[in-house]
Amino acid sequence: MxxxxxxxxxxxxxxxxxxxxxxxxxxxxxxxxxxxxxxxxxxxxxxxxxxxxxxxxxxxxxxxxxxxxxxxxxxxxxxxxxxxxxxxxxxxxxxxxxxxxxxxxxxxxxxxxxxxxxxxxxxxxxxxxxxxxxxxxxxxxxxxxxxxWRVYAFFKKYYDILMEELSDRVVVNILDGLQIEVRRGGDLPQRIVRDVFQPRKRHLAAAAGERIDRAVSRTYDANRDEIQAYVGGLVRQAVEDNAAIRRLERVPMLGGYVGRTLEEAIRDAVNSVLDGAVASLGEPEFQDMLEHIADSVLDMLADEEAEADPQLREAVIEVIDLLKEQARVQHWKDIYA
Structure with a gap:
C-alpha cells in the first residue's frame, strides 16, 4: 500500500x-x-x-x-x-x-x-x-x-499463439505464390542475382577467397609432406616414361647423375610452385581473379534476355521450400512448454 x-x-x-x-x-x-x-x-x-x-x-x-x-x-x-x-x-x-x-x-x-x-x-x-x-x-x-497479472499472462499466451499461427499461414501462402511465379517463368531468380548478389559481389568474392585460402592452407600445411611425396612420385614416373631422359641416362658416366639431378630439379620446382600457389591465395591478384569470375557468372545469370538457368530456378524454389519449412516451426511450443 x-x-x-x-x-x-x-x-x-x-x-x-x-x-x-x-x-x-x-x-x-x-x-x-x-x-x-x-x-x-x-x-x-x-x-x-x-x-x-x-x-x-x-x-x-x-x-x-x-x-x-x-x-x-x-x-x-x-x-x-x-x-x-x-x-x-x-x-x-x-x-x-x-x-x-x-x-x-x-x-x-x-x-x-x-x-x-x-x-x-x-x-x-x-x-x-x-x-x-x-x-x-x-x-x-x-x-x-x-x-x-495472471489474466494478462493468460491472454498474452493465446494471443501470441494465435498471431504466430496466423502469420505463419500468411507467410506460407505468400511463399507458395512465389514458387508458382518462379515455376511459370517469372524473373525472380534474375532479380535475386541482380538486386541481391551483384551489389555484394566484391564482398562475396572476398569472403569466398578468404575461406578458400583458409581451407587450402590448413589442408596443405597439415599434409604437406604427403602431398610432396605424391608429387615426387608423379615426377619420377614422368621422368621414367620420358624417352629423351632415358636416352640421356645412357650417356656413359654422367648420364645417370644428370637424370637424377634433372628429376630432383623438376620435383623441387613443382613443389615450389605448389608452395607459391598456396601462399598466393591470400594475395590481391587471387581476389581480383575471383571477383572477375563472380562478375562474369552473375552477369550471365542476371541476363534478362536469356532464359533463366533451370538449376538456378530450382535452387530458388528449394530456398523457398526451406523458408516455408522454417515458417511452419511452432516457436510458441518452446516458449510455453
Missing part, C-alpha cells in the same frame, strides 16, 4: 490531476455497475431465470420487476447522462490543455466513449472499453504493471 501511495505522489502532483484520477475511478465503477445491471436485467428477462430468482426470493423478484426492470431504460439514461457529461468534460479539458493537434480530435480518439453513450444494446457494451482505456493510462503512469 505504501508503494502505491509513493507512486501516486510521484505521478500525481496537482489537485487537478488528483481530481481527474478520482473521477476516472468513479466512472470506471459506474461502468462496472452499469454493465452488471445490463447483464442481470438481460438474464432477468428470460422467464426460467426470473422464476428461479422468484423461488429463491419472491420479494426481491417482485421489487426488481416493478422498480428496476420496468424502468430499465430510464435508469440506463441516468448512466448515459453521467457518461455524456464525462465525455464533454474530457473534451473541454483536452481542448484547454491542447492534448491533440486540433480541438475536435477528442471525439475521434475517444470514439468508444462517444458511441457508448448511445442507449442501444449494441453500443452499451462499448462502455467496457473505457475500463481498458483507464488500465492503459494507469500502466503508462506506472501505477500498475499489468504484465504481472
Amino acid at each position: 505504501s508503494n502505491v501511495t509513493a507512486k501516486l505522489k510521484n505521478v500525481v502532483a496537482t489537485p487537478l490531476q488528483w481530481a481527474g484520477l478520482v473521477w476516472d475511478f468513479a466512472i470506471m465503477a459506474l461502468v462496472a455497475a452499469n454493465l452488471t445491471l445490463i447483464v442481470f436485467d438481460s438474464l432477468f428477462a428470460v422467464g426460467p431465470i426470473a422464476d428461479a430468482i422468484g423461488s429463491l426470493s419472491p420479494g426481491f423478484r417482485d421489487w426488481y420487476a416493478g422498480t428496476v426492470h420496468e424502468n430499465f431504460r430510464m435508469i440506463d439514461l441516468y448512466f448515459v447522462a453521467i457518461f455524456a457529461t464525462d465525455v464533454l468534460i474530457g473534451w473541454a479539458v483536452a481542448a484547454w490543455e491542447r492534448y491533440y493537434h486540433r480541438w475536435f480530435f477528442y471525439p475521434f480518439v475517444h470514439w468508444y466513449d462517444v458511441l457508448g453513450c448511445i442507449p442501444l444494446a449494441g453500443f452499451r457494451w462499448l462502455r467496457v472499453l473505457r475500463v481498458f482505456a483507464l488500465i492503459v493510462r494507469l500502466q503508462r503512469m506506472g501505477l500498475i504493471d499489468v504484465r504481472r
Whole structure:
C-alpha cells in the first residue's frame, strides 16, 4: 500500500490531476455497475431465470420487476447522462490543455466513449472499453504493471499463439505464390542475382577467397609432406616414361647423375610452385581473379534476355521450400512448454 501511495505522489502532483484520477475511478465503477445491471436485467428477462430468482426470493423478484426492470431504460439514461457529461468534460479539458493537434480530435480518439453513450444494446457494451482505456493510462503512469497479472499472462499466451499461427499461414501462402511465379517463368531468380548478389559481389568474392585460402592452407600445411611425396612420385614416373631422359641416362658416366639431378630439379620446382600457389591465395591478384569470375557468372545469370538457368530456378524454389519449412516451426511450443 505504501508503494502505491509513493507512486501516486510521484505521478500525481496537482489537485487537478488528483481530481481527474478520482473521477476516472468513479466512472470506471459506474461502468462496472452499469454493465452488471445490463447483464442481470438481460438474464432477468428470460422467464426460467426470473422464476428461479422468484423461488429463491419472491420479494426481491417482485421489487426488481416493478422498480428496476420496468424502468430499465430510464435508469440506463441516468448512466448515459453521467457518461455524456464525462465525455464533454474530457473534451473541454483536452481542448484547454491542447492534448491533440486540433480541438475536435477528442471525439475521434475517444470514439468508444462517444458511441457508448448511445442507449442501444449494441453500443452499451462499448462502455467496457473505457475500463481498458483507464488500465492503459494507469500502466503508462506506472501505477500498475499489468504484465504481472495472471489474466494478462493468460491472454498474452493465446494471443501470441494465435498471431504466430496466423502469420505463419500468411507467410506460407505468400511463399507458395512465389514458387508458382518462379515455376511459370517469372524473373525472380534474375532479380535475386541482380538486386541481391551483384551489389555484394566484391564482398562475396572476398569472403569466398578468404575461406578458400583458409581451407587450402590448413589442408596443405597439415599434409604437406604427403602431398610432396605424391608429387615426387608423379615426377619420377614422368621422368621414367620420358624417352629423351632415358636416352640421356645412357650417356656413359654422367648420364645417370644428370637424370637424377634433372628429376630432383623438376620435383623441387613443382613443389615450389605448389608452395607459391598456396601462399598466393591470400594475395590481391587471387581476389581480383575471383571477383572477375563472380562478375562474369552473375552477369550471365542476371541476363534478362536469356532464359533463366533451370538449376538456378530450382535452387530458388528449394530456398523457398526451406523458408516455408522454417515458417511452419511452432516457436510458441518452446516458449510455453
